[in-house]
Structures are given as structure tokens and as C-alpha cells.
Amino acid sequence: xxxxxxxxxxxxxxxxxxxxxxxxxxxxxxxxxxxxxxxxxxxxxxxxxxxxxxxxxxxxxxxxxxxxxxxxxxxxxxxxxxxxxxxxxxxxxxxxxxxxxxxxxxxxxxxxxxxxxxxxxxxxxxxxxxxxxxxxxxxxxxxxxxxxxxxxxxxxxxxxxxxxxxxxxxxxxxxxxxxxxxxxxxxxxxxxxxxxxxxxxxxxxxxxxxxxxxxxxxxxxxxxxxxxxxxxxxxxxxxxxxxxxxxxxxxxxxxxxxxxxxxxxxxxxxxxxxxxxxxxxxxxxxxxxxxxxxxxxxxxxxxxxxxxxxxxxxxxxxxxxxxxxxxxxxxxxxx
Amino acid sequence: xxxxxxxxxxxxxxxxxxxxxxxxxxxxxxxxxxxxxxxxxxxxxxxxxxxxxxxxxxxxxxxxxxxxxxxxxxxxxxxxxxxxxxxxxxxxxxxxxxxxxxxxxxxxxxxxxxxxxxxxxxxxxxxxxxxxxxxxxxxxxxxxxxxxxxxxxxxxxxxxxxxxxxxxxxxxxxxxxxxxxxxxxxxxxxxxxxxxxxxxxxxxxxxxxxxxxxxxxxxxxxxxxxxxxxxxxxxxxxxxxxxxxxxxxxxxxxxxxxxxxxxxxxxxxxxxxxxxxxxxxxxxxxxxxxxxxxxxxxxxxxxxxxxxxxxxxxxxxxxxxxxxxxxxxxxxxxx
Numbered sequence: 198x199x200x201x202x203x204x205x206x207x208x209x210x211x212x213x214x215x216x217x218x219x220x221x222x223x224x225x226x227x228x229x230x231x232x233x234x235x236x237x238x239x240x241x242x243x244x245x246x247x248x249x250x251x252x253x254x255x256x257x258x259x260x261x262x263x264x265x266x267x268x269x270x271x272x273x274x275x276x277x278x279x280x281x282x283x284x285x286x287x288x289x290x291x292x293x294x295x296x297x298x299x300x301x302x303x304x305x306x307x308x309x310x311x312x313x314x315x316x317x318x319x320x321x322x323x324x325x326x327x328x329x330x331x332x333x334x335x336x337x338x339x340x341x342x343x344x345x346x347x348x349x350x351x352x353x354x355x356x357x358x359x360x361x362x363x364x365x366x367x368x369x370x371x372x373x374x375x376x377x378x379x380x381x382x383x384x385x386x387x388x389x390x391x392x393x394x395x396x397x398x399x400x401x402x403x404x405x406x407x408x409x410x411x412x413x414x415x416x417x418x419x420x421x422x423x424x425x426x427x428x429x430x431x432x433x434x435x436x437x438x439x440x441x442x443x444x445x446x447x448x449x450x451x452x453x454x455x456x457x458x459x460x461x462x463x464x465x466x467x468x469x470x471x472x473x474x475x476x477x478x479x480x481x482x483x484x485x486x487x488x489x490x491x492x493x494x495x496x497x498x499x500x501x502x503x504x505x506x507x508x509x510x511x512x513x514x515x516x517x518x519x520x521x522x523x524x525x526x527x528x529x530x531x532x
Numbered sequence: 533x534x535x536x537x538x539x540x541x542x543x544x545x546x547x548x549x550x551x552x553x554x555x556x557x558x559x560x561x562x563x564x565x566x567x568x569x570x571x572x573x574x575x576x577x578x579x580x581x582x583x584x585x586x587x588x589x590x591x592x593x594x595x596x597x598x599x600x601x602x603x604x605x606x607x608x609x610x611x612x613x614x615x616x617x618x619x620x621x622x623x624x625x626x627x628x629x630x631x632x633x634x635x636x637x638x639x640x641x642x643x644x645x646x647x648x649x650x651x652x653x654x655x656x657x658x659x660x661x662x663x664x665x666x667x668x669x670x671x672x673x674x675x676x677x678x679x680x681x682x683x684x685x686x687x688x689x690x691x692x693x694x695x696x697x698x699x700x701x702x703x704x705x706x707x708x709x710x711x712x713x714x715x716x717x718x719x720x721x722x723x724x725x726x727x728x729x730x731x732x733x734x735x736x737x738x739x740x741x742x743x744x745x746x747x748x749x750x751x752x753x754x755x756x757x758x759x760x761x762x763x764x765x766x767x768x769x770x771x772x773x774x775x776x777x778x779x780x781x782x783x784x785x786x787x788x789x790x791x792x793x794x795x796x797x798x799x800x801x802x803x804x805x806x807x808x809x810x811x812x813x814x815x816x817x818x819x820x821x822x823x824x825x826x827x828x829x830x831x832x833x834x835x836x837x838x839x840x841x842x843x844x845x846x847x848x849x850x851x852x853x854x855x856x857x858x859x860x861x862x863x864x865x866x867x
Contacts, residue, residue: 283632295630297618420814479755
């Protein structure tokens with residue numbers, strides 16, 4: 198744990214404002230020298246150093262990192278990336294400024310121009326989902342791409358390892374003895390879908406399970422469409438397990454299975470993807486899901502941007518592992 | 533609908549890049565005058581004006597609005613406020629820059645100082661939940677508080693009308709004939725909880741229903757704690773309806789009721805609060821809930837900040853109405 202100004206204040210028995218004034222050598226304050234000594238001693242004992250940002254500001258130079266995003270700050274899906282970016286910035290004395298462009302190229306160009314005018318020269322270009330991007334001109338240098346990549350592979354970029362994550366999900370079902378495993382996938386074009394689908398096929402193949410095409414269905418990645426697709430699947434294919442493209446589709450599958458009078462995992466096992474904290478652990482039974490490593494990707498991007506050590510020095514994107522989070526939705530097939 | 537650069541490009545039959553170059557009077561381009569004339573005519577016909585921001589940038593003055601928040605950009609709960617703020621900024625040619633402070637006063641002070649150094653003088657101080665705040669010194673002027681307020685009432689501020697929202701929720705149950713209505717409330721201190729609880733008491737009182745204290749329980753506002761509290765409620769009080777403090781608590785209540793073999797709404801009616809889009813419509817049955825008007829509050833705050841007309845000119849906070857969103861979790865009591 199990082200030592201904070203609060204720790205110093207607690208140890209010295211003064212307010213954080215007093216600590217701040219003392220350690221920033223503020224002039225014209227009425228803080229007794231006795232108190233100042235106590236504060237400096239507490240800071241030294243705890244190994245506290247005032248943030249580089251504060252020092253930067255005293256020199257009238259602020260270290261701003263610009264985070265340009267399509268819409269991640271306006272959706273509930275990828276906010277942990279922003280959290281990680283903010284944490285690294287705080288720990289390194291930088292200030293993170295976010296701009297949401299709403300995927301509008303004009304807003305994007307204006308934002309980059311405004312930030313460059315303010316001497317910001319380090320940028321994170323962040324996408325809501327794994328995406329192939331074309332960087333705007335102003336970001337040709339000093340940029341790391343977060344949850345996206347550009348085609349040349351020469352720009353540092355990090356994405357989730359969709360293939361490995363999906364492979365492990367299907368493998369989990371295979372390991373429990375399932376051979377009739379359905380794939381309930383997204384019907385929209387995306388960078389992730391073909392990778393997760395390829396992993397499904399590959400995991401079946403590696404296990405010597407022949408593919409039944411009737412077990413693969415695609416629908417909008419929303420609960421209602423997934424519910425309808427699950428009914429269809431039960432009419433045509435009778436699986437014993439479903440790998441869902443994401444947790445929201447799993448919500449629909451759960452609803453359909455309940456209405457079909459089927460129990461999870463006794464009659465049917467289900468695995469999701471994304472491991473959304475307000476969905477996966479709260480389903481009944483709690484859903485085994487693949488974690489999208491948003492926080493870890495955010496850490497990677499900021500560390501790379503700030504020249505700190507990271508795994509993988511290109512060609513990019515770096516594929517961040519997606520761990521399987523086991524809960525109670527997977528069991529052996531009945532009978 | 534606002535006319536965008538895309539509309540102009542479509543009408544003129546050119547790319548948006550060409551429109552941008554022409555309308556920004558870019559020099560040194562190879563755009564034929566014929567094309568430029570066509571673009572200007574299309575822009576005029578559609579009433580398109582290049583954004584004030586772009587004009588600002590040509591004059592080397594960018595109109596930045598700073599949004600300082602405790603943690604709203606790092607949680608999935610209140611992102612619609614950011615979306616609204618971004619929409620107003622885009623429409624008015626301003627650029628919204630977000631800084632998450634993680635509720636750290638030092639980061640907050642540094643962020644305000646950095647933005648002021650860059651001549652930013654309009655701020656939104658945004659909270660994740662309805663909160664009583666103390667504004668940092670640097671924000672004493674030019675600030676609007678979003679989903680929070682300060683004690684003097686002299687700073688423009690907007691919060692949800694928790695009382696009205698909760699009153700309407702309980703009233704909905706009363707109107708269906710319920711008299712044994714439980715309140716499953718949050719055990720944490722918050723600005724919203726006493727208001728929602730007071731509304732519950734007031735709605736019962738107005739309906740001539742005597743309060744049974746056994747019907748009021750408090751627990752952590754999370755599904756697991758709410759589930760446990762629902763079992764307790766069934767042992768001690770046998771309600772026919774539950775008003776839940778928020779949708780996450782309703783998730784726990786649903787789980788408990790299912791395990792108790794009770795059907796919603798045939799045996800028990802349930803109303804939530806927050807109307808979270810990834811929870812309320814997806815529960816089985818879909819949950820009637822009170823909408824937290826995040827988007828509308830964001831609009832209000834930005835319009836007020838930018839001097840556009842808004843309802844309520846103080847004393848603040850302005851209480852934004854919270855509409856009841858009816859779904860399938862409420863019916864008449866059995867028998």
C-alpha cells in the first residue's frame with residue numbers, strides 16, 4: 198500500500214491540510230515550527246514523499262496525460278480501465294484528463310489539438326471494446342492504444358486475449374465431461390467474436406469432439422435476443438452446456454432455461470464472458486465467466502506510456518490473459 | 533437534430549475531411565475551388581456552422597469545461613451524467629475534460645490548480661451519489677455541483693428528488709391494494725436513505741396505513757445482504773410487497789423470494805430504485821423501479837454552467853423529478 202497524506206496526518210496528529218502546507222513549504226502560514234517538525238518526522242518515518250505532481254506544479258509544469266476515448270467513460274462496461282489509468286497517474290504524480298469523443302472524428306481532432314496546445318504530449322487512445330483503430334494524425338506519436346490496436350503493429354497496444362479466454366471457457370465444460378456444448382454468440386461484427394468462435398472450434402477439436410453446426414447460434418448480444426435463441430437451440434440441438442458470448446447473453450439463457458424447467462448446472466451448464474461484477478456473481482446460481490482484464494490492461498497501457506517496465510515489447514497488440522472465474526454454473530452432464 | 537459535418541459531406545458528395553478543410557479555411561490544400569463552393573453551399577443550405585470550439589481553436593483559445601468527480605467515471609452507476617455533460621459540450625462547441633480524483637483531496641486540489649493554470653474557469657463538481665460536499669477553494673466560483681450540494685444553498689446544484697421518487701414507489705404499491713409493505717433499506721449512512729425512508733413513512737401515513745416497525749429492515753445495499761434480510765422479513769413480518777432501497781437490493785430480494793417458493797408479483801410485489809438498465813429490465817419478472825435521472829441532471833448542470841436557461845434559480849439544490857418506470861413486478865395482493 199502506498200503511504201498517503203492521510204497516514205502522515207494520522208501519525209503526526211494533525212490535519213491533512215497541515216501536512217500539505219508543511220511538506221509543500223508553503224510560506225506565510227501560521228503553523229508552529231514544532232508542528233512542522235512533527236509532520237516532517239512522521240513523513241520521513243513512513244517514507245512518504247509528496248507527489249511529483251505537486252512538485253511539478255510548484256515549478257508551474259503540470260504533467261497531464263490525455264485519455265481520449267470513444268465512449269468508455271459513458272458506459273458501465275470498461276470503467277475499470279479508467280480506474281487503473283487514474284491509479285498509475287496518481288502514483289507517478291501525473292494528472293489524467295479524460296475526453297469522450299462519442300466516436301465523433303471532429304470532436305476527437307479538436308480534443309487532441311486542444312490538449313497539444315496545452316503541451317500534453319502523452320496520450321492513451323481507449324476503446325470500449327477490442328477494436329481495430331486508425332489513429333488520428335495528432336496521435337501519431339506518444340500514444341498507447343487501450344483495448345484496441347492499429348494494423349501496422351508498431352504502436353504499443355493492449356487487448357484481451359479473447360482466444361485464450363474462450364478456449365479456457367470451453368475447455369472447462371469439456372473437462373466436466375460435456376460433448377454437446379452450444380455456442381451462443383454475438384451476431385454483430387466485432388473484433389472479439391471471430392476470436393471467441395475460433396477458440397470454441399479449436400477447443401472442441403483438441404478434445405476430439407466433432408462439431409454439430411446446429412449447436413452454434415448467433416443473436417444480438419442482449420438478454421432478450423439470447424433468451425429467444427436459447428429456445429431455438431433447445432428445439433433443434435439439445436445441448437448439455439452453453440458457452441455464452443458474454444454475461445448479458447447468459448442472463449437471457451438463464452431466463453430461457455428456467456422457463457424450460459431446466460436447472461443450472463444439474464440439467465445444463467453455462468459459462469459467460471466479461472465477468473461483469475454486477476451480473477456474474479449475482480445470477481442464481483452465480484455464473485462461471487471469463488474475466489475481461491480491464492484493470493490490468495489499463496495498468497499495462499499507462500505503464501507503457503510512462504516508460505515503466507511492461508511485458509511484451511511488440512509487435513503489438515499485447516494480448517492480456519483473461520482468467521476463468523469459477524462459480525456454480527458448471528457441473529457434469531446429467532446421466 | 534443538430535446538423536453535423538457528415539450531413540454537409542453527404543449533401544456535397546465529398547468526404548468529411550474535405551468539408552472540414554474547406555470550412556476551416558485551411559490553407560495549402562489542393563481542394564479545387566469548385567469543390568469548396570459546393571461545400572459552402574451545402575453548409576449554408578443545411579444551416580451548418582462549424583463548432584464554436586473549432587473557431588476557438590483557430591484563435592488559440594479552447595473552451596474547456598472541467599468535470600471534477602469523486603469516482604463517477606470509474607463506476608458503472610452514474611455514467612449517463614457524463615454522457616449528458618459531453619452532449620451539451622459538443623452541441624455548444626465546448627470540450628469536456630474529466631478528472632477523477634478518487635476522493636483524494638490532494639489529487640482534487642492538484643487537478644483544479646492544473647486546470648486553472650490552463651485558463652479553465654468553468655467546472656462541474658460531480659458526485660457518484662447525492663452527497664453533501666465542501667467545495668475545494670479553487671472551485672469557489674464558476675462551479676455547478678452535480679448529484680450533490682453544499683450547505684449554504686448559494687452554489688447551483690442538482691440532486692435527484694429522492695423523496696418524490698420513493699413516495700411514488702410506495703404509492704404504486706398502495707394503489708394496488710397493499711397494506712403490508714416492507715421497506716428494505718440501506719444500512720449505510722447516505723444522503724438518500726433518510727429521504728427515501730421518510731417518503732415511505734409519509735406515503736403510508738397519507739394512505740391511512742399504520743406503520744408496523746417489523747416491516748422496516750436495513751442491510752448493506754448489496755444483493756447478498758438483501759437476500760438475508762428478506763428471509764428475516766419473512767420470518768417476522770409477512771409483507772405482501774417490498775419497496776427496495778435500490779435495484780441491487782431487489783436482486784437479493786428476488787433470489788430470496790424464489791427460494792421461499794414465492795412468485796412475483798402473484799405472491800409478493802417488488803419495487804426497486806435506480807432503474808439500472810442492466811438490472812431492472814432484465815430481472816425475471818422485469819422490475820418496476822424509480823429512475824435516477826442521471827442524464828437529465830447532467831443536462832441541467834451543464835446548461836446552468838454555460839448560462840443557458842434551466843428550471844429553478846435557487847436556493848439550490850434543484851431536486852430533479854424521479855419518474856416511476858412500471859414493469860411486471862407489481863400486482864394486487866393475493867386473496
